[in-house]
Amino acid sequence: MLKWVVRGIGVTTAxxxxxxxxxxxxxxxxxxxxxxxxxxxxxxEQFEIGRMxxxxxxxxxxAPAETGVYVWSESADQFIVFSRACTDLGCPVRWDPGSQWxxxxxxxxxxxxxxxxxxxxxxxxxxxxxxxxHAGHLEVDVFSVPPLT
Amino acid sequence: MAGKWRAWVKDRFxxxxxxxxxxxxxxxxxxxxxxxxAALLVLLATLVITGMCMAPTYTPSPDDAHASVAYITERQWxxxxxxxxxxxxxxxxxxxxLAHLFRQILVAGYKFPxxxxxxxxxxxxxxVITMGFIGYVLRWDQRAIYALRVALTxxxxxxxIGDDLVVFIQGGEAIGARTLPRLYAVHVxxxxxxxxxxxxxxxxxxxxxxxxxxxxxxxxxxxxDEHQRVYTEAKQSEHGGEDFHPTTTARTGASGFIVFMxxxxxxxxxxxxxxxxxxxxxxxxxxxxxxxxxxxxxxIALLPPSVAPWFVVAFxxxxxxxxxxxxxxxxxxxxxxxRRPLAVVIVVAIVATMLFLTDLRRRSPWTGWPTPEPPSxxxxxxxxxxxxxxxxxxxxxxxTSCHAIxxxxxxxxxxxxxxxxxxxxxxxxxxxxxxxxxxxMPDYQDMLSELELRQIVAFVLVAQTFEGEAQQR
Numbered sequence: 001m002l003k004w005v006v007r008g009i010g011v012t013t014a015x016x017x018x019x020x021x022x023x024x025x026x027x028x029x030x031x032x033x034x035x036x037x038x039x040x041x042x043x044x045e046q047f048e049i050g051r052m053x054x055x056x057x058x059x060x061x062x063a064p065a066e067t068g069v070y071v072w073s074e075s076a077d078q079f080i081v082f083s084r085a086c087t088d089l090g091c092p093v094r095w096d097p098g099s100q101w102x103x104x105x106x107x108x109x110x111x112x113x114x115x116x117x118x119x120x121x122x123x124x125x126x127x128x129x130x131x132x133x134h135a136g137h138l139e140v141d142v143f144s145v146p147p148l149t
Numbered sequence: 150m151a152g153k154w155r156a157w158v159k160d161r162f163x164x165x166x167x168x169x170x171x172x173x174x175x176x177x178x179x180x181x182x183x184x185x186x187a188a189l190l191v192l193l194a195t196l197v198i199t200g201m202c203m204a205p206t207y208t209p210s211p212d213d214a215h216a217s218v219a220y221i222t223e224r225q226w227x228x229x230x231x232x233x234x235x236x237x238x239x240x241x242x243x244x245x246x247l248a249h250l251f252r253q254i255l256v257a258g259y260k261f262p263x264x265x266x267x268x269x270x271x272x273x274x275x276x277v278i279t280m281g282f283i284g285y286v287l288r289w290d291q292r293a294i295y296a297l298r299v300a301l302t303x304x305x306x307x308x309x310i311g312d313d314l315v316v317f318i319q320g321g322e323a324i325g326a327r328t329l330p331r332l333y334a335v336h337v338x339x340x341x342x343x344x345x346x347x348x349x350x351x352x353x354x355x356x357x358x359x360x361x362x363x364x365x366x367x368x369x370x371x372x373x374d375e376h377q378r379v380y381t382e383a384k385q386s387e388h389g390g391e392d393f394h395p396t397t398t399a400r401t402g403a404s405g406f407i408v409f410m411x412x413x414x415x416x417x418x419x420x421x422x423x424x425x426x427x428x429x430x431x432x433x434x435x436x437x438x439x440x441x442x443x444x445x446x447x448x449i450a451l452l453p454p455s456v457a458p459w460f461v462v463a464f465x466x467x468x469x470x471x472x473x474x475x476x477x478x479x480x481x482x483x484x485x486x487x488r489r490p491l492a493v494v495i496v497v498a499i500v501a502t503m504l505f506l507t508d509l510r511r512r513s514p515w516t517g518w519p520t521p522e523p524p525s526x527x528x529x530x531x532x533x534x535x536x537x538x539x540x541x542x543x544x545x546x547x548x549t550s551c552h553a554i555x556x557x558x559x560x561x562x563x564x565x566x567x568x569x570x571x572x573x574x575x576x577x578x579x580x581x582x583x584x585x586x587x588x589x590m591p592d593y594q595d596m597l598s599e600l601e602l603r604q605i606v607a608f609v610l611v612a613q614t615f616e617g618e619a620q621q622r
Contacts, residue, residue, distance in 0.1 A: 028327065029317040056431050062323035063211035064294070068431040084430070088457060089449070090302035091295055094433050096519040098547025099591045105435045106299070107450035108515025108561070110589060119561070119589035120515060121449060121457035143322065146305060 036130075036144070040137040041081070047073040047138065052095050052113070057129075059142045069129065069140065070095055070102075072113070079138060082115050083127040083145040093126065102126065170356070172394035177362030177383040179397050184404020185249045186355070191405035192242045193348065195412065196280075199235035200337065203228075207287065209333035211326060214289035215427040222421055233421035237412045239281050243441040245408060246277045250472075251496045256361045257484040259476040261373055263361070266354040269347050271472045276344045283336040285439050289329065290425035295436040297324065297332075303461045364389055366485025435518065440507070447506035450515050514560035520549040524558060527615055532608070539608030542601050546593070555615040562590065571613040577606045 041057045053071040070082040082102075084092045091106035101118065102111040108120035115126030130144035159165045206225065208217040221228040250270070253259060259267035282300065286293045301324075304314040320327030364383035370376045383389040391397060426432065438446050452460055486493045523544040526532060532540060543549060551561035558564075572580065581602065584590040597605070 026317060028320045029313045034322050059323050061321060061325050063325045063328075064429045064431075066429070066431050085298065085302075088302075089461065090298040091436055092430070092434050094519060096517075096547045096550050098519065098545055099550050100596065101517070101547070101550070101591055103517040103519065103550060105437070105516060105518060107446065108513075108517075110517055110561070112591070117454065119517075121452045121454055123454035123458055 034143040036141040038132065038134065038139045039142050040134075040139050041069060041071065043137055044076070044133065047071055047079065049073045049075060052097065052100075054095065057140055057142055067142075068092070071138070077133060079131055080115070081129040081131050081138075081140050083129065085127065085145070086122060087117070087124045087126060088120065088122040172398075174393050175384040175390045176359060176393050176397060177364055177380065178389055178391050179360075179400060180363075181400060181404055182252065183360065184401035185245055185252060186360075187401035187405035188408035189242065189245050189249060190348075191409045192238045192245060192412065193344075195238045195409065196235060196242065197341070197345075199231045199238070200341075202231050203235065204337055207333070209287070209329040211289065211324075211329055211428065214287065214329055215424065218288050218290075219424055222424065229421055230416060233416035233419075234412060235284075236421050237415040237419075239284055240439070240441055241408060241412050241415075242277055243281050246274055250274060251500065253361075254475075255486045255489075255492055255496055256366065257479065257489060257492070258361045260361075260479070260484060261376065261476075262358045263354070264476040266351060266358060267476050268473065269351045269354065271469070273344065273347055273351060274472075275469070276340050276347070280336065280340055280344070281439070281441065283332050283340075286332055287329070287336060288422075288424060289428045291428055291432070291434045292425050292436050294324070294428035294430065295434060296438060297328075299438075306458060306462045308462075359384075361484055362389075363485075366487070369482035369488070370484065371482045443510040444503040444506040447510035450510070450513070512560075517551045517559055517561040519547065520544065520559065522549070524549060524554045524612065527555075530611065530615070532611060535604050536607040536611050539604035539606065542605050543608055546596065546601075546605070547591070548605070551590070554612045565609055565612050566615040568613060572609075574606050574610060577609055578602060581605065 037060055039057050039059070041055050042053075046055075047053050051073060053073065055069060055071060056066040057069050058065050059067055068084050070084065072080040072082070074080065086093050086104040086106065086109045088104065088107055088109045091104050091109070093102040093104045093109065093111065095102055100113045102115070104110070104120065104122075109117065109122040110119040111122070111126050112118050115128065117123065117125060127145035129140035129142075131138060131140045133139070159168070203221055206217055206221050206228075208214055218232075222232050223229070225231075253267065253270070282296070286297045286300075301315050301318060304318060305311040307314055316322065318328075318331065319325065320331045359380060362380060362383050364379050365376065368379070370379060437443075448464075449457065449461065481489075483489055521544055523540045526540070549558055551559050553560050553564040555566040556564065581597070582594045583592055593602075
């Protein structure tokens with residue numbers, strides 16, 4: 001009987017301390033959910049048609065706050081906004097204006113101008129941000145690509 | 150008088166029990182290579198002390214972390230030395246823990262009665278790798294933030310809970326103000342406490358169950374009783390046993406000291422790792438992992454797209470499962486490598502593969518990258534004006550991003566001086582304008598004028614004749 005009392009005291013103490021600690025630790029996962037966050041990346045006239053543009057977007061709450069993105073302007077009101085994260089493991093792809101391909105420095109991921117994989121381990125195209133035009137500016141939802149923008 | 154005081158201290162602090170059960174005992178004869186465990190202890194102590202000396206200055210905030218590491222390195226007295234010793238000890242720790250693991254597989258150190266010692270060792274392996282990785286991220290330079298992103302991508306690929314895992318590690322919706330303190334807490338509180346406790350337990354089990362002795366390797370041992378008899382006979386015999394202190398401690402201590410001297414030599418010779426630009430997600434970055442993870446990076450680069458997404462999750466879990474299952478699966482009576490040739494083949498194959506992949510990753514022949522400099526030309530070659538213009542266009546149109554010429558440059562595409570047989574002007578034109586379907590090369594049909602195409606072809610025709618890695622200009 002006394003042994004059960006000792007065990008009970010131990011389990012109760014550990015449960016109170018450990019349980020509350022674990023609850024605090026995991027709370028960012030449970031309590032914070034992404035909602036769209038539209039952020040401007042530049043005035044429309046900045047994006048020359050038929051060219052790839054390198055620009056940045058600010059992510060609220062992120063540090064570093066600025067993230068590089070690539071914008072392909074198809075027409076005056078049609079765009080593709082590419083994430084710089086390689087779809088293999090998230091390394092930063094770089095646009096090569098000469099070959100008009102994206103190169104990843106890590107594992108050989110290569111993507112064409114449309115973001116489709118051409119070589120290396122990536123199985124899917126570069127992630128594309130959701131975009132909209134608002135008050136003459138191109139805006140993207142910073143949380144519209146996988147968590148690693 | 151001194152003897153009296155020594156006896157008093159031993160008695161009042163209970164040291165006589167440690168002396169009796171740890172130091173003044175017989176164990177089976179050991180060899181120099183059994184000092185790998187002592188080397189790990191020396192490295193761990195070095196890491197704890199150097200880490201403690203840097204922790205009060207390091208600032209786990211995204212705005213200040215990089216500057217605080219620079220301050221430690223450049224401004225604190227001997228800060229460069231302490232950081233360098235921490236870095237090289239960490240690298241050697243990963244190497245030595247793998248060496249320790251492979252040696253235990255070779256001698257079957259996981260067999261009864263040492264299954265518990267082995268399983269705690271597997272946990273320690275995971276913790277050491279975790280520490281090595283987070284330590285690298287805490288530098289908070291550009292390589293660090295991309296290393297973190299790569300790790301987060303691996304977690305993100307875990308089915309069903311990947312997204313939640315990433316948010317949990319980040320401490321929020323994006324890498325932010327809460328990320329570094331979380332990683333710092335794991336690096337200096339959570340893992341060290343667990344690691345030191347488990348190291349204590351591991352050593353305790355080594356004292357209780359010993360380590361695989363030569364006597365155990367000479368004959369098959371089928372039962373726990375037989376093992377007990379063989380082990381006891383060996384340690385108590387004149388030739389098969391030795392005094393743990395000072396014989397074993399001197400031998401293993403010497404091994405530990407040699408490894409420490411290696412860390413010291415690397416620190417004094419090469420210093421701490423250079424800090425890159427402060428962490429940012431904007432400027433172009435040619436990133437790479439720490440050298441002790443290069444083999445894994447090389448492996449990932451070889452994966453076909455159909456395998457790559459799930460491999461990064463499945464492979465570490467598979468390795469962990471194999472290591473945990475090993476003592477339960479391999480229950481044969483033989484120990485040591487002489488009676489277990491399969492273990493030798495497996496360990497040699499794994500180590501050779503890791504070294505090969507490390508070298509492959511160092512060369513990274515799969516990596517294309519914008520390279521604006523035109524290719525060099527051998528000193529004795531004079532280009533025509535058209536070919537010279539073609540040489541400039543060769544770089545301007547990104548050919549240098551993938552192609553080497555006579556061994557110089559990127560190796561994604563074929564080396565144009567080593568195409569056999571060399572291509573004609575007509576073949577080159579067709580290839581450049583419309584590469585075959587299976588070839589990863591841009592279609593230049595709408596990207597070159599007729600004149601530009603002719604000039605590039607003129608250069609490549611000459612470049613095909615360049616030889617070896619001769620004197621270039």
